[in-house]
Amino acid sequence: MADxxxxxxxxxxxxxxxxxxSQNYLKAVNNVSLTIKxxxxxxxxxxxxxxxxxxxxxxxxxxxxxxxxxxxxxxxVSYELSKLDKTQLADYRKRAQLIxxxxxxxxxxxxxxxxxxxxxxxxxxxxxxxxxxxxxxxxIASRCRLNLExxxxxxxxxxxxxxxxxxxxxxxxxxxxxxxxDEAVAALDVSIQADVLNLxxxxxxxxxxxxxxxxxxxxxxxxxxxxxxxxxxGRLVESAPTRELFKAPKHPYTKALFxxxxxxxxxxxGTAQRLEGEIPSPTNQPSxxxxxxxxxxxxxxxxxxxxSLQQTDPxxxxxxHRWKELFNT
Amino acid sequence: xxxLIEVKNLTLKxxxxxxxxxAVEDVSxxxNxxxxxxxxxxxxxxxxxxxxxLMNLNAMNAVYSPESSITLHSAxxxxxxxxxxxxxxxxxxxxxxxxxxxxxxxxxxxxxxTIGKQMIEQLQLHSDMSKQKAREISIEMLDRVGIxxxxxxxxxxxxxxxxxxxxxxxxxxxxxxxxxLLIADEPTTALDVTIQAQVxxxxxxxxxxxxxxxxxxxxxxxxxxxxxxxxxxxxxGRIIEEGSVRDVINSPKHPYTKGMLxxxxxxxxxxxxxKPIPGDIPSPLERPSGCVFNTRCGEVLGDQCSADIxxxxxxxxxxxxxxxxxxxxxxx
Numbered sequence: 001m002a003d004x005x006x007x008x009x010x011x012x013x014x015x016x017x018x019x020x021x022s023q024n025y026l027k028a029v030n031n032v033s034l035t036i037k038x039x040x041x042x043x044x045x046x047x048x049x050x051x052x053x054x055x056x057x058x059x060x061x062x063x064x065x066x067x068x069x070x071x072x073x074x075x076x077v078s079y080e081l082s083k084l085d086k087t088q089l090a091d092y093r094k095r096a097q098l099i100x101x102x103x104x105x106x107x108x109x110x111x112x113x114x115x116x117x118x119x120x121x122x123x124x125x126x127x128x129x130x131x132x133x134x135x136x137x138x139x140i141a142s143r144c145r146l147n148l149e150x151x152x153x154x155x156x157x158x159x160x161x162x163x164x165x166x167x168x169x170x171x172x173x174x175x176x177x178x179x180x181x182d183e184a185v186a187a188l189d190v191s192i193q194a195d196v197l198n199l200x201x202x203x204x205x206x207x208x209x210x211x212x213x214x215x216x217x218x219x220x221x222x223x224x225x226x227x228x229x230x231x232x233x234g235r236l237v238e239s240a241p242t243r244e245l246f247k248a249p250k251h252p253y254t255k256a257l258f259x260x261x262x263x264x265x266x267x268x269x270g271t272a273q274r275l276e277g278e279i280p281s282p283t284n285q286p287s288x289x290x291x292x293x294x295x296x297x298x299x300x301x302x303x304x305x306x307x308s309l310q311q312t313d314p315x316x317x318x319x320x321h322r323w324k325e326l327f328n329t
Numbered sequence: 330x331x332x333l334i335e336v337k338n339l340t341l342k343x344x345x346x347x348x349x350x351x352a353v354e355d356v357s358x359x360x361n362x363x364x365x366x367x368x369x370x371x372x373x374x375x376x377x378x379x380x381x382x383l384m385n386l387n388a389m390n391a392v393y394s395p396e397s398s399i400t401l402h403s404a405x406x407x408x409x410x411x412x413x414x415x416x417x418x419x420x421x422x423x424x425x426x427x428x429x430x431x432x433x434x435x436x437x438x439x440x441x442x443t444i445g446k447q448m449i450e451q452l453q454l455h456s457d458m459s460k461q462k463a464r465e466i467s468i469e470m471l472d473r474v475g476i477x478x479x480x481x482x483x484x485x486x487x488x489x490x491x492x493x494x495x496x497x498x499x500x501x502x503x504x505x506x507x508x509x510l511l512i513a514d515e516p517t518t519a520l521d522v523t524i525q526a527q528v529x530x531x532x533x534x535x536x537x538x539x540x541x542x543x544x545x546x547x548x549x550x551x552x553x554x555x556x557x558x559x560x561x562x563x564x565x566g567r568i569i570e571e572g573s574v575r576d577v578i579n580s581p582k583h584p585y586t587k588g589m590l591x592x593x594x595x596x597x598x599x600x601x602x603x604k605p606i607p608g609d610i611p612s613p614l615e616r617p618s619g620c621v622f623n624t625r626c627g628e629v630l631g632d633q634c635s636a637d638i639x640x641x642x643x644x645x646x647x648x649x650x651x652x653x654x655x656x657x658x659x660x661x
Contacts, residue, residue, distance in 0.1 A: 047521035047522070047523065047524075048492075048521055159609040159610065160372070161609055162609065189371035189372055189548060189610070190371065190548065190589055190592050191371060191588060191589055191592045191605055191606035191610075192371075192605065192609070192610075193592070193605075194592040194593075194594070194603035194604060194605035194606075195605035197594075197603055198602070198603060198605065216521065216522070218522070218596070219593075219594040219595060219596050220594050222594065222596055222599055223599060223603060224594075242599075243599070246596065246599070256523060257522060257523065258596070260523045260525065260526040261522055261551065261596060262525070262529065262549065262551030262552050262554065262555040263551060263554060263555065264550060264551050264554050264578055264590075264593070264595065264597075265578075265597075266554045266555070266574045266575050266578065267575075274523075274526055274530065275523040275526075275527075278491050278493050278494075278523075279521070
């Protein structure tokens with residue numbers, strides 16, 4: 001499979017505070033490299049403050065890229081995201097779309113579902129007359145299992161799961177290639193969550209979409225994604241095919257993250273490896289490996305040198321000084 | 330073990346412009362001292378409203394049915410919680426015998442008053458201790474919940490603490506009056522998994538140290554499995570299944586409990602597809618007749634499910650299921 005997105009040494013900094021002569025920056029995403037294959041379901045996990053949302057926004061060109069590059073190539077067009085001109089950006093907006101977390105906040109309460117789904121078509125001028133707009137809206141709505149009756153109503157008449165299906169329809173109406181789903185099921189109840197996940201998966205197959213699925217919920221990611229990347233404090237610490245990552249994580253952080261998930265088995269207690277402390281503030285980052293302050297295996301070199309991303313298997317990468325001795329079984 | 334609190338036939342409706350909305354219907358359970366109970370259900374299932382009733386803390390438009398009763402037992406007396414009217418009487422229950430912690434710790438602390446001042450205020454409300462003594466106890470409690478440098482933290486504001494710290498401070502505050510029951514309403518939902526694990530460990534420790542009972546309200550069955558002794562599953566205001574955590578999670582009987590477990594992505598089983606429960610949770614304005622779950626149930630037996638409300642069938646001492654499938658007591 002060809003690559004849809006290829007990110008190289010990408011950093012995103014936000015300016016915070018500072019005075020006339022001094023400027024402080026917060027590096028939300030720090031030197032990240034990854035590739036997303038066409039037609040894949042790419043998972044991005046990490047705790048709050050790890051930079052996963054910022055990375056997603058950078059791929060949508062919604063925040064400026066400070067350094068490094070992000071290359072997009074869907075076969076029809078090929079863009080360097082930091083160097084888009086106005087017409088290219090307008091075209092890229094059709095090709096890359098976003099699904100938000102909170103389906104209650106993401107939909108205007110004063111627009112009908114039809115108008116909500118039609119708005120991207122109108123803004124991007126994808127259709128000339130009302131009839132064509134309506135037919136596109138109807139097609140995508142039925143794909144997202146909304147019926148014609150639903151289109152006339154306002155969002156308040158819908159449950160959380162239905163609203164999220166409306167958000168999905170709106171994101172997909174411009175026929176994008178890349179969809180960034182930022183915590184798209186986090187606000188939903190379990191019985192509804194499974195339904196939306198199954199819908200995303202079937203839409204991906206039917207429409208040939210590529211998903212970047214940002215989530216803090218590892219069980220969800222394990223079920224839906226083909227490949228998962230783990231972030232910590234703006235860095236990519238591990239990236240591997242889902243099965244491999246969950247079976248044999250090679251970074252102590254990934255391992256700790258997995259063992260922190262409360263098990264459904266009441267007898268399965270105490271074996272969990274607990275992480276001490278909390279994720280450090282991004283404005284005051286530790287030296288060396290960013291994880292050394294909480295890592296149970298940290299040694300001297302971890303405090304001094306930042307580990308680079310190393311390939312351990314064809315598609316498995318890890319950034320840890322000690323992965324070989326710790327996890328190479 | 331002795332009973333701490335007993336809830337009988339709790340039915341609660343809210344008066345709204347659109348009419349009376351049933352939030353909780355015919356809920357009964359009891360909790361022993363030192364016991365941890367999980368109250369599980371999706372949004373709108375009535376779990377928070379049920380818990381708030383224990384402190385008579387629901388909004389002014391709440392109407393309790395005449396059969397509803399909540400009795401709080403202590404060595405000296407029995408308190409009929411729902412009959413309490415005077416602020417002085419309510420104070421004995423609210424923050425005295427029962428404390429509550431909430432999901433979003435940032436919203437629970439006043440932003441412009443230091444943590445310490447808030448802790449001292451409530452200690453003084455519930456006892457006649459001096460300010461100095463209350464401050465000492467506050468610092469001691471902050472230390473107990475694992476906040477480093479508590480004598481400095483006590484003078485900080487909520488925004489100066491991280492999410493995990495805030496929830497620890499919230500727990501410290503709730504426990505400083507030595508309540509007999511702690512109601513924890515989704516206490517770890519807003520936290521990252523690694524922090525959640527720390528907070529859950531802390532709570533498990535505290536139950537033992539303080540010999541207190543906890544009602545854990547959550548939608549996360551994993552959290553319940555790791556913390557609770559017994560669990561009650563709620564759907565649309567009714568308890569539909571209850572029993573020990575082990576029984577309910579390992580061999581669910583009610584179709585809703587089964588469905589919820591099948592819909593849950595499990596790390597120990599990546600191969601089976603996720604099975605959503607069909608349909609949506611009905612609006613509280615359109616409560617289904619008969620069994621509340623019959624509109625989404627895959628095992629409907631026919632007319633009786635939409636006509637009659639199923640009564641509980643007991644399995645052993647502590648296990649009860651409200652479903653027509655088990656009417657004969659044997660189980661299908």
